[in-house]
Amino acid sequence: MSEQSPDEPTEQPADRGAAVAPGVALLAVCAVGAWLLDPLLPVVDVLLIAVVVGFGVANVFELPTWAERGVETHKVFLGAAIVLMGASLSVDRLVESGALVVSSVVCVSGVTLVGVELCSRRLFGIDDKLASLLAAGSSICGVSAIVAVAGSIRARDEHVVYAATTILLFDAVTLLVYPVVGNLLAIPSDVFGMWAGVSMFSTGPVVAVGFAHSETAGQWATLTKLARNTLIGLVAVGYATYYARRRLGADRDGSSSLGFRQLWDRFPKYVVGFAGLVVLASSGVLTAGHVQSLENAYNWLFLLAFVGLGTEIRIAKLRRAGVAPVLVVLCTFCAVSVISLVVLSALFG
Amino acid sequence: MREFARVADTIRGVASPFARRWVALETDYKSVTVACVLVGLVVGFGVQVPW
Numbered sequence: 180m181s182e183q184s185p186d187e188p189t190e191q192p193a194d195r196g197a198a199v200a201p202g203v204a205l206l207a208v209c210a211v212g213a214w215l216l217d218p219l220l221p222v223v224d225v226l227l228i229a230v231v232v233g234f235g236v237a238n239v240f241e242l243p244t245w246a247e248r249g250v251e252t253h254k255v256f257l258g259a260a261i262v263l264m265g266a267s268l269s270v271d272r273l274v275e276s277g278a279l280v281v282s283s284v285v286c287v288s289g290v291t292l293v294g295v296e297l298c299s300r301r302l303f304g305i306d307d308k309l310a311s312l313l314a315a316g317s318s319i320c321g322v323s324a325i326v327a328v329a330g331s332i333r334a335r336d337e338h339v340v341y342a343a344t345t346i347l348l349f350d351a352v353t354l355l356v357y358p359v360v361g362n363l364l365a366i367p368s369d370v371f372g373m374w375a376g377v378s379m380f381s382t383g384p385v386v387a388v389g390f391a392h393s394e395t396a397g398q399w400a401t402l403t404k405l406a407r408n409t410l411i412g413l414v415a416v417g418y419a420t421y422y423a424r425r426r427l428g429a430d431r432d433g434s435s436s437l438g439f440r441q442l443w444d445r446f447p448k449y450v451v452g453f454a455g456l457v458v459l460a461s462s463g464v465l466t467a468g469h470v471q472s473l474e475n476a477y478n479w480l481f482l483l484a485f486v487g488l489g490t491e492i493r494i495a496k497l498r499r500a501g502v503a504p505v506l507v508v509l510c511t512f513c514a515v516s517v518i519s520l521v522v523l524s525a526l527f528g
Numbered sequence: 529m530r531e532f533a534r535v536a537d538t539i540r541g542v543a544s545p546f547a548r549r550w551v552a553l554e555t556d557y558k559s560v561t562v563a564c565v566l567v568g569l570v571v572g573f574g575v576q577v578p579w
Contacts, residue, residue, distance in 0.1 A: 255562060456567065464571070469570055472576050
């Protein structure tokens with residue numbers, strides 16, 4: 180999830196509301212459109228229909244300028260939907276699956292991060308900082324991780340654009356490929372959800388692909404991806420420390436300002452909201468009716484978010500990704516994806 | 529008409545600080561706030577969300 184830029188010009192709340200409202204209305208119209216199309220296309224999940232509708236609006240009709248500000252709010256809806264998903268899970272289930280999820284996430288993220296770093300620097304001779312951005316984006320949580328790490332290592336703007344475009348390209352491809360592979364191989368829901376959660380890149384596509392497979396796969400995918408997202412703070416601070424030390428010398432205090440505050444700044448806060456709702460749901464406060472309503476609410480929020488996600492996939496932008504970054508991420512992604520699927524299938528299949 | 533303008537001014541006066549804070553909020557905090565409002569509506573006020 181991106182942050183507010185400090186450089187943004189100050190704007191009156193009423194002006195901002197007026198600038199955002201048309202885009203949010205467009206998201207809502209497209210979301211209802213996707214929902215109405217769902218019964219006509221029983222083979223395709225409604226969330227993928229929403230992504231395709233958003234993609235069509237942005238690439239076929241060109242996203243109108245008046246809608247751009249509002250459409251950007253889809254990240255707020257995605258985070259809110261993830262928080263509300265906590266109502267469908269219980270502490271027991273989290274404790275039961277916690278060690279498993281955390282160990283899978285740490286192993287796969289670590290292997291991906293090291294794999295992309297080594298592949299970039301040794302095989303393709305890519306610039307160190309671009310390599311680190313690619314490694315963070317593919318091992319943790321896509322563009323959010325790239326932005327967080329870019330800030331902490333003072334990466335150049337064009338490297339951020341290269342890395343982000345590469346990750347977005349893979350988001351678009353995996354969004355289409357994973358559901359097909361899942362159905363062809365008849366992967367069980369829990370394995371599919373965890374596989375998507377540990378190996379795909381950005382949160383939105385992971386959740387979309389999970390729910391496109393099944394409700395259970397969607398919950399596993401989200402749970403696994405959330406666990407992975409929590410590593411963003413550690414990775415950003417780790418990189419900041421590494422580059423600061425390299426710049427200033429190992430015995431200088433280049434990392435002295437990196438502490439809890441920096442960790443928290445980069446931590447995805449909606450994970451805390453998600454955990455809070457899991458605790459609330461487990462305490463027995465919520466009735467079955469409440470849970471049903473909250474599930475419906477997060478389904479609507481996901482629809483809004485995925486229409487917005489579709490609008491972010493721009494063919495013109497994807498063409499700008501350089502060949503070397505794409506090859507690096509492709510090599511590592513294929514290896515990690517296949518290995519994690521085999522291991523998860525062997526453990527839980 | 530003047531009464532209406534006065535009421536509108538009052539509402540704007542009350543809402544403005546909240547709106548300003550909302551605009552300055554980070555995306556993640558906005559997400560959590562939206563979710564909390566929805567939980568409040570569903571659990572506190574018994575609002576039912578259809579699908």
